[in-house]
Amino acid sequence: xxxxxxxxxxxxxxxxxxxxxxxxxxxxxxxxxxxxxxxxxxxxxxxxxxxxxxxxxxxxxxxxxxxxxxxxxxxxxxxxxxxxxxxxxxxxxxxxxxxxxxxxxxxxxxxxxxxxxxxxxxxxxxxxxxxxxxxxxxxxxxxxxxxxxxxxxxxxxxxxxxxxxxxxxxxxxxxxxxxxxxxxxxxxxxxxxxxxxxxxxxxxxxxxxxxxxxxxxxxxxxxxxxxxxxxxxxxxxxxxxxxxxxxxxxxxxxxxxxxxxxxxxxx
Amino acid sequence: xxxxxxxxxxxxxxxxxxxxxxxxxxxxxxxxxxxxxxxxxxxxxxxxxxxxxxxxxxxxxxxxxxxxxxxxxxxxxxxxxxxxxxxxxxxxxxxxxxxxxxxxxxxxxxxxxxxxxxxxxxxxxxxxxxxxxxxxxxxxxxxxxxxxxxxxxxxxxxxxxxxxxxxxxxxxxxxxxxxxxxxxxxxxxxxxxxxxxxxxxxxxxxxxxxxxxxxxxxxxxxxxxxxxxxxxxxxxxxxxxxxxxxxxxxxxxxxxxxxxxxxxxx
Numbered sequence: 001x002x003x004x005x006x007x008x009x010x011x012x013x014x015x016x017x018x019x020x021x022x023x024x025x026x027x028x029x030x031x032x033x034x035x036x037x038x039x040x041x042x043x044x045x046x047x048x049x050x051x052x053x054x055x056x057x058x059x060x061x062x063x064x065x066x067x068x069x070x071x072x073x074x075x076x077x078x079x080x081x082x083x084x085x086x087x088x089x090x091x092x093x094x095x096x097x098x099x100x101x102x103x104x105x106x107x108x109x110x111x112x113x114x115x116x117x118x119x120x121x122x123x124x125x126x127x128x129x130x131x132x133x134x135x136x137x138x139x140x141x142x143x144x145x146x147x148x149x150x151x152x153x154x155x156x157x158x159x160x161x162x163x164x165x166x167x168x169x170x171x172x173x174x175x176x177x178x179x180x181x182x183x184x185x186x187x188x189x190x191x192x193x194x195x196x197x198x199x200x201x202x203x204x205x206x207x208x209x210x211x212x213x214x215x216x217x218x219x220x221x222x223x224x225x226x227x228x229x230x231x232x233x234x235x236x237x238x239x240x241x242x243x244x245x246x247x248x249x250x251x252x253x254x255x256x257x258x259x260x261x262x263x264x265x266x267x
Numbered sequence: 268x269x270x271x272x273x274x275x276x277x278x279x280x281x282x283x284x285x286x287x288x289x290x291x292x293x294x295x296x297x298x299x300x301x302x303x304x305x306x307x308x309x310x311x312x313x314x315x316x317x318x319x320x321x322x323x324x325x326x327x328x329x330x331x332x333x334x335x336x337x338x339x340x341x342x343x344x345x346x347x348x349x350x351x352x353x354x355x356x357x358x359x360x361x362x363x364x365x366x367x368x369x370x371x372x373x374x375x376x377x378x379x380x381x382x383x384x385x386x387x388x389x390x391x392x393x394x395x396x397x398x399x400x401x402x403x404x405x406x407x408x409x410x411x412x413x414x415x416x417x418x419x420x421x422x423x424x425x426x427x428x429x430x431x432x433x434x435x436x437x438x439x440x441x442x443x444x445x446x447x448x449x450x451x452x453x454x455x456x457x458x459x460x461x462x463x464x465x466x467x468x469x470x471x472x473x474x475x476x477x478x479x480x481x482x483x484x485x486x487x488x489x490x491x492x493x494x495x496x497x498x499x500x501x502x503x504x505x506x507x508x509x510x511x512x513x514x515x516x517x518x519x520x521x522x523x524x525x526x527x528x529x530x531x532x533x
Binding site: 067069093094095096097099101103105107108109110111112116120121123124127128129131132133174177181 | 435437438440441442443444445446447448450451454455456459460462
């Protein structure tokens, strides 16, 4: 792969470590409106980065563009050593398998058990009936799925239908499914949004644990100021489709961040 | 009373185009009834003939169950035709439905073709399909099974496609984002979500098949309908009534059974 030209911000921030994600000149235009306006940033591996911004600032679009669930209009993305923009469909499938996504809505299959839903994560590297339902899965896949469920504290609910679980438990099953992928990078789109404060905190702790213990990289969107400050190493602020804030979390102060959580931040 | 307390008009004001449409519909209804519906005196004469000493009803009652054994075997054949045709139709309806679903079809052209085929299968009556398959395969239950199968592809294909269309796209998107194959997304996400709808449609299809298979014999496609036609042709109206009653019992039994399964599964 040709070496990508990294944005100057990334070079200034981390010259010694190969970035796990480098974005250069990324734009996305929807119906004539520029949602993302030439974004440049890079992330170091093994870090938790919070992406903040008001509603409509382009955070979710950015996350989707990174794995081409939404096709960028222009710009370059290098993630996990691959030039994402030029990937062919089958290469894109293999690339996506290495990127775990935690959605605001857990997006589990409601009528299936927690175990079957977690086993779906293995479709990142295995296809066919053995990856579709827990009853057809080989013993080693079932064992790994149970380990993932145990990791999120739900091994005892493996047989429960996911639509019988609480919102927080469903989100944890979604994280277990994501772990089953064996991802190298995690994108999380407001994983704490529909949860009560306590459960939201537990989910964020779980995600940060994956960064600290497993060395995964995390880019997480959150609308909760306290979570942004507590569970990130770095904060990126998006306003009007541009990076308007980029600083280590230790240097952030709550008052300065507050404006990125309200409408004035987007103005 | 102030303007603020005035209630809205009782009827919405209709424009001229609406009145024209109403008038056309009314004219269509009146002309259709006048042209085709039986007159009152014709209806009275018919009912009088029905209950006359040599009338149809008088000759039908009491029903003649003397040939109950061969009729029962034919009834079983009718049920088997319905089950086989329905099963095959449901199996083939699934791929057609997938190809006809917006989110799952590989290409808009493929989707349009699949929808057109489903519409064709659904629009042509099963009796016409039976005649076509009798020409192709000859008289007998095989033609009936094929007719039921094609009819069920049209029936279930449409409802399966609608069910898949209405599923929550979230789980499918999540699996696609993982890198799951198209088939993986369909089987592990779409099918489980559609299971209640698929079950209900399949049971309705079975009921429809049993009702339809009884009539297919009238054109020679096997089953009890053949015996019914023969009974009418030979003026054995009492035996015809026995066949009709047994067909009714079969249809009610299947409907009750499928209703029970539906309540248990869904």
